Each structure stands twice: as C-alpha cells, then as structure tokens.
Amino acid sequence: MHIAMIGTGYVGLVSGACFSDFGHEVICIDQDAAKIAQLQRGVIPIFEPGLDALVARNVEARRLSFTTEFGNAVRSAGAVFLAVGTPSRRGDGFADLSFVYDAARDIAPEIADFTVIATKSTVPVGTNDEIEAIIRKLRPQADFAVVSNPEFLREGAAIEDFKHPDRVVVGTEDERARRVMREVYRPLFINETPILFTGRRAAELIKYAANAFLATKITFINEMADLCEKTGVDVQEVARGMGLDRRIARQFLHAGPGFGGSCFPKDTEALRAIGRRHGVPLRIVETVIDINSTRKSAMAGKVVGACGGSLEGKTIAVLGLTFKPNTDDMREAPSLALVPALIAQGARVRAYDPHGAAEARKLLPTLDTASDPYACVADADAMVILTEWDEFRALDLDRVKAVLKSPVVVDLRNIYRPSDMSARGFRYFGVGRG
C-alpha cells in the first residue's frame, strides 16, 4: 500500500513512521520546508520516545520519505491521510479548519486512481462532508472517498498507542474505502484490535466526545481534591477507591494543576462551539472549560500560601514545563499560566525541564532556565513540581533539601508521599491531600 501523510507534526510523523513500519510505503508531506529539510537530514523535529530509531529504520528500508510536494506522493497513493493542525480559532473557539481545507485543495488536482482521503486531524461534525465537496468541485470526475479516521494516540506514548490502540475508528459509508482502510490497518486487524466502522459524522463526534469525557474526568477529580483539602482527606485514596470500580476505571483520576496540552483545551472549546452552533448548549463541557481555565492560574495561590503569604523577592524553582512528561510539547501547558502568575506576584522564577527548555524559550522568552534540577532548586525559597517527569520522582531529596533556601515543596502532581516528605523535614503541599 502506498500512503501519503499530509502534515508531519506530532500525529503525522508518528502515524507515517508506524505505517511504514507496518510495511507500507509512506511519503510524509509538510508545507514547513525547514521541518522537511531536517527530516531529510535525519533530524527529528520533536521529542517523542523511540521516534528517532523508528524513523531511521524505515528511512533506511526505503519505506519512509519526506517532501514538501503533493504531486507524486498523492498520485501514487491508495490512501492519503490528513494530519494537519486544527487549532482553536481566535474569538469563537471553533476549530480553525483552514489548514485542512488548504490541504484538500492541494490534494484535488493530484488524485489519479481511486483514492481514499482519510482525515486524522480532529475536526467538527460535517467537516469531511465539506472536504468532499471541495475536492468534488475541483475534480468532478475524480474517483475518491473521504473517510473520518480520528487519532487517539497520546504524546509521550505515541508509538505504543499507535501500534496497540484500544480501537481504530473508521467513519465511512463507502465499501471500497472500508476495504482500503482494512488493508492499511491489517497488522492491527491481525492482532485483534477492534476496528470500529461507523458513519462518517459519528466518527468525527466520537473523537470530541472521548476527549471531552476524559477532560471531565480530570476536572471532576480536581474538584474532589479541593474538597479533600477542606475535609482532611487524601484525594489519592478517593481516586483509588473510585478507580477500582471497573465502570469508572483508574486512568485520568490524578488530581493536579488542570489539564493542558495540544488537544483537551482546544477540543473542549471546539465541542462547546459545535454545540452552540447546533443550538445544543453542552453545559457539562462549558463548566469543565471554566473550572479548568481558572484552576491553572489559581495554582499560584497555593505557592503563595506555601511561602507564607507573599512571593515578593522570593525565588521559586519550577520543575517541569511541558504539559506532560515524555514530550517537548508546551501547547497550553499549565506552566504558561503558572509562571507568569508567580512573576506577577513578585517572584523570580527559575525552571528546569528535561526536554522542554527549547520550546519554553520561545513561549516564555524571559524565563531563567537551569541545566539540571539541583541547579534549579539551589537557594530557592520553594520547589514546585509541575510536570511529573520520572527524573523528578527519583531526585535525591536530601540533596534537594540541603540546597534549597527553605525546605518548601509544592507538589502539583502528587509524586511524593506526604508522610515521607515531612519525615525528611520538608514543608510539603500536594494537591487534595488534606
């Protein structure tokens, strides 16, 4: 199978590399010429564990290549995947579909034989109808089918998720397209991964509904954490007691500073806008968005409290800047709200992140960064854990205590045990550990 992957970002590059590893011949296309030039030189533009080796292996086997040109790649492909960005549109929060529609216009002139155009980008209900209409208008006689194939991988575990997904969702009413998609995902089919064929609009909505549900789960436990703080309860015990119920499940019940990242914030906002557009206010989703947006900056109040009521003239060491561990992605990371909030309260902030420093320099250009966690916490008035990198779980806490100016730890990811931390002489503040 020949595949063209349009958009070579976190989703497109991982999907393209994994499809080539399945044995397909994949050409990844991106309009960002600098990114393609890097990839052609063997440089991976993002941090994703295992991706460099996977790409190198498949480039070497001549199954994976990179280009800025649509022509040959689309003409030779049986399946063309769209994995371009769908960020929040300024103003109304609806998904900005301009990248998707631009790509559709670039695909149209190059369609040769029957071609499946499969949309991996997260798009509102009805977008694939529009993609089909755009291509049909430009190429009335072309033989193609547009399919919704939402992607559920998580950054940081993207390869594992892509190769061993809980399910693959394929939304199409076209039998020929179903056959092509079965062939594309055949290695997973053989592994008995459920491949769920649905209507095209249902597939579009499944992605938003799934993300909004997970965002709701996080927000729910965050509110329980607030209640735990007032009632002398440890939210970790509550989460465990809830999560062992298989109807609830344990994942996404970790209290913290509020969700961030490249998907949940924009997808909940887009779903809210989709609901409003159709006259169906999605009140749970609207509330989740409101709670989460105030929560991120409210975490500064926790740090202020831990530091005795004022941050004026104090140095706060922030460990972790990315929105979650094992990625360099900073999109909507809680750090982007917390760091400015701490500075606004008069603090000097010094930060360390194992892989996020380069991105952080673009988004927080004046931020002082350290090259290792101990240099970061040296002489600081408090250490704040903001991203739960394994490296921070394994810190030498006696060394941390020795170099901190005051032994204050604000653990916004609950990676340490309160009893252990007080036994070591820290003043320890977690989330929801009343």
Ligand code: NAD
């Ligand atoms: P990204 O910003 O990392 O990558 C998008 C890429 O598309 C960029 O490299 C950009 O240059 C390229 N591009 C944009 N317009 C183009 C065009 N017309 N032609 C060619 N290339 C073009 O985005 P991402 O994080 O990979 O997300 C892509 C889509 O997948 C989004 O809709 C997102 O919601 C969805 N998604 C993302 C994740 C995730 O974890 N990042 C998970 C599931 C789904």
